[in-house]
Amino acid sequence: MANVTLKTIDYAILQQCMHCGMCLPTCPTYDETTHERNSPRGRIALMRAIADGDLEVNRTFADEMSYCLGCLACETACPAGVQYGKLFETARADIERSGINDNLSRDFWRTLTLKILFQRPSLLRAAGAGLRVYQRTGLESLVRRLGLTRLLPPSLRRVEPQSPPIAPKFSNALIRPTEVPTGTPRFRVALLTGCVQDLVFSDINRDTADALLANGCVVETPPVQPCCGSLHAHNGETKLAEALARRMIDLFPPAKYDAIISNAGGCGSHLRHYGPLLADDPAYRERAQAWDRKLRDVHEWLVQIGARAPTASPFESPVSLTYHESCHLVHGQKITKQPRQLLRMIPGVTLTELPEASWCCGSAGVYTITQPEQATKLQERKTANIIATKASCVATANPGCHLQVLRGLDAAGAKIEVAHPVSLLARAYRRETK
Amino acid sequence: MKPPARPNVRSVDVALNDSLLTALTAVVGSDRLLTAADDLIPYSFDGTAAIRVRPGAVVFPLTTDEVAACVRAAAEAGVPIVTRGSGTGLSGGSVAAPEALVLCLARMNRILEVDAENLTMRAQAGAVTMKIDEAAARHGLLYPPDPGSMRISTIGGNVAENSGGLRGLKYGVTRDYVMALEVVLADGRITRFGSACVKDVAGYSLKDLFVGSEGTLGIITEVLIKLVPKPAARRTMLALFDTMESAASAVSAIIAAKIIPCTLEFLDRTTASCVEDYAKVGLPTDCEAVLLMETDGHPAAVADEAERMAAIAAAQGAREVRTAKDDAEATNLASARRNAFSALARRRPTTILEDVTVPRNRLAEMVTFIAETAARHHLQVGTFGHMGDGNLHPTFLTDERDEAEMARVHHALDEIVTKTLEVGGTITGEHGVGLAKKPWLRQQMGDHSYELMREVKRALDPKGLLNPGKIFD
Numbered sequence: 011m012a013n014v015t016l017k018t019i020d021y022a023i024l025q026q027c028m029h030c031g032m033c034l035p036t037c038p039t040y041d042e043t044t045h046e047r048n049s050p051r052g053r054i055a056l057m058r059a060i061a062d063g064d065l066e067v068n069r070t071f072a073d074e075m076s077y078c079l080g081c082l083a084c085e086t087a088c089p090a091g092v093q094y095g096k097l098f099e100t101a102r103a104d105i106e107r108s109g110i111n112d113n114l115s116r117d118f119w120r121t122l123t124l125k126i127l128f129q130r131p132s133l134l135r136a137a138g139a140g141l142r143v144y145q146r147t148g149l150e151s152l153v154r155r156l157g158l159t160r161l162l163p164p165s166l167r168r169v170e171p172q173s174p175p176i177a178p179k180f181s182n183a184l185i186r187p188t189e190v191p192t193g194t195p196r197f198r199v200a201l202l203t204g205c206v207q208d209l210v211f212s213d214i215n216r217d218t219a220d221a222l223l224a225n226g227c228v229v230e231t232p233p234v235q236p237c238c239g240s241l242h243a244h245n246g247e248t249k250l251a252e253a254l255a256r257r258m259i260d261l262f263p264p265a266k267y268d269a270i271i272s273n274a275g276g277c278g279s280h281l282r283h284y285g286p287l288l289a290d291d292p293a294y295r296e297r298a299q300a301w302d303r304k305l306r307d308v309h310e311w312l313v314q315i316g317a318r319a320p321t322a323s324p325f326e327s328p329v330s331l332t333y334h335e336s337c338h339l340v341h342g343q344k345i346t347k348q349p350r351q352l353l354r355m356i357p358g359v360t361l362t363e364l365p366e367a368s369w370c371c372g373s374a375g376v377y378t379i380t381q382p383e384q385a386t387k388l389q390e391r392k393t394a395n396i397i398a399t400k401a402s403c404v405a406t407a408n409p410g411c412h413l414q415v416l417r418g419l420d421a422a423g424a425k426i427e428v429a430h431p432v433s434l435l436a437r438a439y440r441r442e443t444k
Numbered sequence: 445m446k447p448p449a450r451p452n453v454r455s456v457d458v459a460l461n462d463s464l465l466t467a468l469t470a471v472v473g474s475d476r477l478l479t480a481a482d483d484l485i486p487y488s489f490d491g492t493a494a495i496r497v498r499p500g501a502v503v504f505p506l507t508t509d510e511v512a513a514c515v516r517a518a519a520e521a522g523v524p525i526v527t528r529g530s531g532t533g534l535s536g537g538s539v540a541a542p543e544a545l546v547l548c549l550a551r552m553n554r555i556l557e558v559d560a561e562n563l564t565m566r567a568q569a570g571a572v573t574m575k576i577d578e579a580a581a582r583h584g585l586l587y588p589p590d591p592g593s594m595r596i597s598t599i600g601g602n603v604a605e606n607s608g609g610l611r612g613l614k615y616g617v618t619r620d621y622v623m624a625l626e627v628v629l630a631d632g633r634i635t636r637f638g639s640a641c642v643k644d645v646a647g648y649s650l651k652d653l654f655v656g657s658e659g660t661l662g663i664i665t666e667v668l669i670k671l672v673p674k675p676a677a678r679r680t681m682l683a684l685f686d687t688m689e690s691a692a693s694a695v696s697a698i699i700a701a702k703i704i705p706c707t708l709e710f711l712d713r714t715t716a717s718c719v720e721d722y723a724k725v726g727l728p729t730d731c732e733a734v735l736l737m738e739t740d741g742h743p744a745a746v747a748d749e750a751e752r753m754a755a756i757a758a759a760q761g762a763r764e765v766r767t768a769k770d771d772a773e774a775t776n777l778a779s780a781r782r783n784a785f786s787a788l789a790r791r792r793p794t795t796i797l798e799d800v801t802v803p804r805n806r807l808a809e810m811v812t813f814i815a816e817t818a819a820r821h822h823l824q825v826g827t828f829g830h831m832g833d834g835n836l837h838p839t840f841l842t843d844e845r846d847e848a849e850m851a852r853v854h855h856a857l858d859e860i861v862t863k864t865l866e867v868g869g870t871i872t873g874e875h876g877v878g879l880a881k882k883p884w885l886r887q888q889m890g891d892h893s894y895e896l897m898r899e900v901k902r903a904l905d906p907k908g909l910l911n912p913g914k915i916f917d
Binding site: 021022025026028029030031032034035044045046047049051052053055056059064065068070071074088089090091 | 478480481482483485486487488489490491493504530531532550551553572574593595596597719721722723783785786787789790793794795843844845
C-alpha cells in the first residue's frame with residue numbers, strides 16, 4: 011500500500027470513473043467554481059493523465075489536491091462505485107514524494123505535527139496543556155490585543171486564532187482504564203479517545219463511555235493511545251499511517267473485544283480500513299482484517315445492540331434540535347440513519363432536518379489552515395442553514411465539524427448549542443436518576 | 445496494463461493563436477479563459493465512454509452578448525467552436541474537437557422568469573434541469589422531461605440533444621416543451637425563434653431546426669419552455685418477471701389497452717442488481733426483468749389505471765406486482781433508475797451504451813435479439829430502457845484495454861443497429877448522433893435526406909466551424 015503511486019495503482023480503479031458527471035452537483039468545490047478541474051471527475055482525469063504519462067505531478071496538481079476537501083460526497087453520489095478516497099490519498103502521497111510542496115516552514119510544521127506530536131500521545135498532551143496555559147492565563151488575549159501576533163511567521167499567524175480551546179482534563183483523567191456497567195455486562199468494548207477529541211472534547215469521550223455503560227458494555231480505555239493515523243493517510247504520509255495502525259492493533263487486540271468504538275467521524279472512516287492499509291504486511295494482515303470487522307462507530311454500535319431510550323430529557327424544556335452530518339461519517343462510513351435514530355429516542359427533543367445536512371462544513375482535517383478562504387465560505391453556508399432551522403441545538407459527531415460549526419455560529423452571533431449526539435444521550439441517562 | 449493507443453486523443457502542442465486569445469481575454473477577462481493543459485484535460489470528455497479529445501481553450505461567457513463576441517472572434521480566426529453545458533451527453537456531442545474553442549455555458553445558469561399565468565419559464569442555457577423543475581414546482585407546475593443526468597444537465601444541452609427521460613411516454617421529450625429559443629449563429633448574429641404563443645405558424649418553424657441540432661447549427665443561449673400543471677396524484681409500481689419477453693409483452697399489452705402511463709421503465713437482471721448495489725432501494729435482483737410503472741394525474745384516474753396495469757402485468761406472467769408505499773419511495777425508485785447506466789460501470793471498466801428505439805410492437809423481438817447477439821459474441825450486456833417508448837439501452841460491459849473484445853463489441857453493435865433499422869427503428873431515441881452514432885446515420889436516413897441535412901448545415905455554418913465532426917463529417 012505504502013508504495014502505491016498513481017502510475018502503479020490498479021488502472022481499473024481509474025477507469026471505473028466513466029465521467030458521467032453525477033458527482034458534480036455534490037462537490038462543494040465544483041459548486042463554488044463550476045470549473046471541471048475542481049470536480050471529482052476532473053481530478054480523476056488529471057490522475058489518469060499522470061498514470062498515462064501525459065502529465066507530471068506538478069504545482070497545479072498539488073494545489074488542486076489541496077483544494078479538494080476529501081469530503082467524499084462524490085463517493086456517495088457515484089453510481090459506478092469509484093473509490094475516490096483511495097485515489098485521493100494516493101495522489102496526495104505522490105505529491106509528498108515529489109517534493110513539490112517542500113519548503114522550510116511547511117516542513118517544520120509538518121514534521122512537528124505529523125511526525126512528532128501526532129506520533130507521541132504524551133507529547134501531544136503536554137503541548138495541549140501548554141496551549142491551555144497560554145489560553146487561560148490571559149496571555150492569549152494580551153498577545154492578541156497588543157497585536158503581537160504580527161510578530162509570528164505568516165503560517166503560524168493564520169493558525170493562532172484557530173487553536174481550539176483546550177479542555178481542563180484529558181480523557182485519561184476522566185475515564186478509568188476499565189469501567190463496568192451496573193448489572194450483568196453484555197459486551198466488552200474498547201473506546202478510542204482520539205487526538206483532538208482527547209485534547210479539546212475529552213468530555214465527549216466521558217459521555218461516550220457513559221452511554222456505553224448504560225447499555226451494558228464493559229468499557230476499556232487505555233490511558234495513553236496513539237493517533238489512529240487518519241491525518242497521516244489523508245496528508246500523503248502512508249508509511250507513518252501504517253506504523254500507527256500497527257501500534258493501535260498491538261494496543262487493542264481485536265480478538266479481545268466485541269467491538270472497538272470510535273466516536274469521531276473522521277477517525278472512524280480511516281480506522282475501518284486497516285485491513286487494506288496493512289494488506290502487504292504478513293505479520294499484521296489478519297489482525298488488521300479482524301480489526302476492521304470489530305470497528306464500530308458509536309452510533310452504529312448503540313443502534314446495533316438496541317440501546318434503550320432514556321426516560322429523562324437532557325434539557326430543562328422541550329428543544330428543537332438539528333443534525334449536521336460529518337462527511338466521514340456519512341460519506342466515509344455511510345452512517346446516516348443511526349445518529350438520527352438515537353436523537354429521536356431522546357425525550358423532549360424534536361429533530362428538524364438540516365438543509366444540506368451532508369454538505370461539508372469546511373473543517374475537513376487541516377483545510378481551515380490550508381484553504382482558509384474556501385473553508386470560511388463553507389462554514390458560512392453551514393451556519394446559515396443551521397440558523398434557518400430555528401433549532402436551539404445542533405448535534406454533530408466529529409471534533410473538526412464541532413469546532414467549525416461552533417466558530418461559525420459564534421461569528422454569526424447565534425446562541426445555538428453544539429453537542430455530540432452521544433453527549434445528549436449520556437446527559438439524558440444521567441438525569442434519569444435526578 | 446494501459447489501454448492501447450487511442451487514435452481519437454490528440455494532445456495540443458500549439459495553443460490557439462495569440463490574437464484569438466487576446467480577443468477572448470478582451471471579452472471575458474483572463475479568469476474566465478482556460479488554456480493550460482491541467483485545466484483543459486478535464487474538458488476532454490463528456491459522459492460518453494472511451495472518447496477523449498483535448499480542446500485548445502475553454503471560455504466561460506456569462507451573457508448572450510459575450511457568447512456572440514466569442515463566436516465572432518473564433519470565426520475570424522477560423523477556429524472551431526464546441527458548445528458545452530455540464531458535459532453529461534451520451535453520444536459525444538459535447539466532446540471537444542482538436543484545437544477547438546470550448547464555449548462552456550454552465551455559468552449562464554439563471555432562471556430568468558417563471559410565468560405562472562402563461563405556464564412558461566425563461567432561462568439561460570446553462571440552467572440546471574432539476575433547478576428548472578424545482579422552480580416550476582414552487583408554482584405548482586411541472587417541467588416533464590427528466591433525463592438521467594437531470595441533477596446537473598443543463599437545459600441548453602437538453603434542447604441541443606433533444607433529451608428524453610423517464611416520463612417521455614406520456615409527456616414527450618424536450619422538443620415538446622420548447623416554445624422559443626435565442627440562438628447565436630455561426631457569424632455571431634443573435635437571433636430569436638418561436639414565441640410565447642401556444643399557437644404560432646408564422647413562417648418555417650426554425651426553432652425546431654435547432655432542437656436536437658447538437659451545437660452544429662448555432663449556439664442556444666436562452667430558452668422559453670412550456671410547463672404543465674403538476675399532477676395531483678401518482679402511483680408507482682414494480683412488476684417482476686421471469687423472462688424479458690413477458691415484460692416486453694406486458695408493455696405492449698398496456699399500450700394496446702389504451703393506457704398511457706407516464707413511465708414504463710425496464711431493467712434486466714444485470715442492471716437491476718447493479719442499481720440495487722448502488723442505491724439500495726429494494727429493487728429485486730432475483731428475477732430476469734423488472735418493470736417500473738408509474739401513472740399520474742387525477743386521483744381517481746390514477747387509481748383506475750394502476751389497477752388495470754397491475755392486472756395486465758399479472759396476466760402477462762408477472763410473478764409479483766409491488767406498489768411504492770409513499771411518494772418518497774416512488775421518488776427513490778425513479779432516481780435509482782436514472783442512475784442505471786452509471787451503475788452498470790460497477791461491473792467492468794468500460795460501458796458502451798446504445799440508444800436504439802423500435803416501434804413498440806417489435807419490442808419483445810428486439811429484446812431477444814439483443815440477448816442473443818451478446819451471447820453470440822461472448823459479451824456481457826445489461827439492458828434497460830424506456831420500454832413504453834420502445835427505447836432500449838443495451839449496454840455492453842467491457843474493457844477498452846481489450847482490443848479483441850472491443851472489436852466484438854463493435855460487431856455486436858453493428859448487428860443490433862442493422863436489426864433496429866430492419867424493424868423500422870432509429871439509431872438514437874434520445875441521446876443524439878454526436879460522434880458515437882455517426883457511422884450509422886446515412887444507413888438510417890438514406891442518401892437524399894442525409895445530403896439535405898448537410899445542405900442545411902452548410903447554409904447555416906458555411907465555414908464548418910460549429911461543433912465540426914458531429915452528426916456527420
